[in-house]
């Protein structure tokens with residue numbers, strides 16, 4: 001076994017046997033890690049606090065060579081992110097960020113950008129309308145994993161530049177007017193929507209947040225991204241279903 005000391009954010013916590021937890025945390029250099037914390041209940045609330053979802057902490061863990069489930073021996077909280085856990089909307093969106101990052105990544109696959117994206121997502125949750133933040137979070141995560149829809153030219157004939165076109169959820173790409181017949185389900189994307197969609201795919205999160213766009217444009221991009229994600233994941237995430245269920249009582 002080798003020992004590691006690393007900062008990380010907690011993206012999932014599950015009870016394990018009578019007094020232990022399985023904690024999934026995302027690190028800057030080692031990617032996603034899963035580990036067991038033993039004896040959390042015996043030592044009370046203080047020990048468990050470092051393992052709550054959204055927490056930014058320093059972890060010490062022993063890496064097991066024959067298992068993806070390692071042994072967490074110590075943690076020191078850097079940011080508890082207590083405020084996120086105090087509001088229904090931030091809990092719901094924060095949980096969605098965590099589940100989406102968990103679903104799209106494998107363990108031990110380093111993605112420093114995803115660590116920073118999670119950190120930014122949690123930081124901006126109390127500042128930016130969360131529905132807007134969630135759309136950008138989805139797009140940035142897709143880009144980092146190489147799943148971002150291809151919007152530069154027609155995926156079939158290569159025609160470019162395309163100022164508008166049709167979006168194929170199945171292909172995760174744009175198609176031109178001439179080739180549209182090949183993808184009967186492709187949905188029209190007008191020039192203003194396409195321009196913002198492209199910018200969101202390229203620009204840094206902070207730059208995207210500085211520019212506001214009409215909710216009509218963002219809603220159309222959200223509609224396409226949601227369909228694309230559901231298609232690629234082959235399911236609707238639990239946290240996403242929860243978000244949809246509580247939307248009527250949220251003001252966003």
Ligand SMILES: [Zn+2]
Nearest residue numbers: 154157176179
């Ligand atoms: Zn074409």
